[in-house]
Amino acid sequence: MKPDIDDYLPLAPATLHILLSLAVEPMHGYGIMQEVLRQSGGRYNLGPGTLYDNLQRLMKQRMVEEVAGPRQEGNSRRRYYRLSSLGRGVLSQELARLEDVVHEGRMRLRALKPGRA
Amino acid sequence: MLRWLYIQLIWLHPAPFRWRFGDDMLDDFDRAPNRVKPRYLADAVASVARQWLLRPEFRHPETTAARTQPSLETASAPLFQTIETYKPRPAALLHGGLLATLSIFTAVLLIAKGGGVTRPFLIGAHYPRSGLLPVDRNSVPGSDLNTTVNLGSDPSDAWLKLARPYFLSMPVLRALDTDRDFKLSPLEIGNAPAALRKLDTHYEGRVTAEECGLPISPNSVLAARPAQLRRQFMNYHPVLAALDADYNGEISSWEIDHAGAALKKLDLNHDGYLTAGELIPFETAVRAGLR
Numbered sequence: 001m002k003p004d005i006d007d008y009l010p011l012a013p014a015t016l017h018i019l020l021s022l023a024v025e026p027m028h029g030y031g032i033m034q035e036v037l038r039q040s041g042g043r044y045n046l047g048p049g050t051l052y053d054n055l056q057r058l059m060k061q062r063m064v065e066e067v068a069g070p071r072q073e074g075n076s077r078r079r080y081y082r083l084s085s086l087g088r089g090v091l092s093q094e095l096a097r098l099e100d101v102v103h104e105g106r107m108r109l110r111a112l113k114p115g116r117a
Numbered sequence: 118m119l120r121w122l123y124i125q126l127i128w129l130h131p132a133p134f135r136w137r138f139g140d141d142m143l144d145d146f147d148r149a150p151n152r153v154k155p156r157y158l159a160d161a162v163a164s165v166a167r168q169w170l171l172r173p174e175f176r177h178p179e180t181t182a183a184r185t186q187p188s189l190e191t192a193s194a195p196l197f198q199t200i201e202t203y204k205p206r207p208a209a210l211l212h213g214g215l216l217a218t219l220s221i222f223t224a225v226l227l228i229a230k231g232g233g234v235t236r237p238f239l240i241g242a243h244y245p246r247s248g249l250l251p252v253d254r255n256s257v258p259g260s261d262l263n264t265t266v267n268l269g270s271d272p273s274d275a276w277l278k279l280a281r282p283y284f285l286s287m288p289v290l291r292a293l294d295t296d297r298d299f300k301l302s303p304l305e306i307g308n309a310p311a312a313l314r315k316l317d318t319h320y321e322g323r324v325t326a327e328e329c330g331l332p333i334s335p336n337s338v339l340a341a342r343p344a345q346l347r348r349q350f351m352n353y354h355p356v357l358a359a360l361d362a363d364y365n366g367e368i369s370s371w372e373i374d375h376a377g378a379a380l381k382k383l384d385l386n387h388d389g390y391l392t393a394g395e396l397i398p399f400e401t402a403v404r405a406g407l408r
Contacts, residue, residue, distance in 0.1 A: 028141070029141045030141075033145065045156070047160025048142040048146065048164075049160040049161045051145075052142060056138070056172075060174075
């Protein structure tokens with residue numbers, strides 16, 4: 001049975017950042033942490049324990065899957081992860097949901113501004 | 118130190134998580150700058166708690182291992198996979214442990230009970246068995262054993278326990294008991310004059326009570342009456358009383374010469390030996406509960 005994407009929404013911040021990091025290309029754990037740091041402008045520093053706990057859960061939910069690393073990668077100990085089609089779909093739905101939230105929020109804030117009233 | 122702590126924290130994670138992500142976690146820790154490492158430690162502590170408290174579904178290896186195999190269609194590098202990911206269940210491990218414990222217990226019990234099992238190849242036994250290497254004495258010349266073995270005094274003998282400190286505290290007995298068996302043999306009694314003369318440190322031809330072990334402190338009230346004290350001391354100890362025949366508080370030259378005969382008077386059982394029971398003062402033996 002195909003899982004319902006809405007069951008996974010909304011995503012926790014750490015999950016969202018991890019899925020976003022993997023949206024472009026497969027990455028290893030340390031690369032994901034660096035990417036999350038970059039995405040959040042240095043505000044969200046993901047620790048290894050939190051990262052792999054999330055990856056474990058995401059792999060169980062089949063949103064992320066492990067892939068072989070690139071040939072030029074010298075460190076064979078590292079594991080690479082990528083988004084699955086399910087993960088990509090969940091991420092798309094979450095971003096759409098967030099866009100709605102942002103849109104709704106902006107409308108309400110705009111309505112609250114005194115000059116526009 | 119931080120790295121060691123981090124490794125210990127990784128080891129505290131549930132085994133499936135540790136097998137799966139332990140190497141990566143340590144690699145990430147090694148790559149991280151030093152200022153971040155304390156925060157990684159805190160993160161690992163939280164991760165341990167989270168794994169044990171909130172992730173019970175991940176504690177079975179097959180649930181993660183079966184799902185996390187690298188997808189072959191994207192793997193450009195050669196992959197090596199095991200056919201089977203079987204690991205024994207905890208219940209099977211428990212049963213195995215119990216069976217091993219029971220087996221060891223049974224083996225120990227059999228050994229402790231002497232076996233109760235036929236041991237046909239055992240060489241040597243503490244009881245005669247007809248089936249075990251029968252002893253043939255044909256080569257031994259027929260002669261009766263006539264070796265006499267003299268056993269020493271029983272160490273558990275209460276008299277011996279009392280005699281040891283007494284002999285050591287008495288210079289006269291120390292000099293007489295040359296073989297340190299805490300009894301005086303006929304030979305030692307016969308050599309008594311020579312032994313006593315060694316105690317005459319002042320070369321006066323006599324052995325005084327002080328040379329026999331009487332401690333007189335100059336500050337003692339008894340020091341005012343030394344003659345009486347000496348007589349009391351010599352009279353208290355049977356061996357000194359026997360040697361001091363004239364009860365003057367010292368062993369004179371004549372008494373030294375006749376020490377052998379004087380000591381023989383102490384041999385109450387006439388066995389030729391002076392034992393602790395014949396040498397230790399009556400009061401001392403009473404206090405020790407031996408009389």
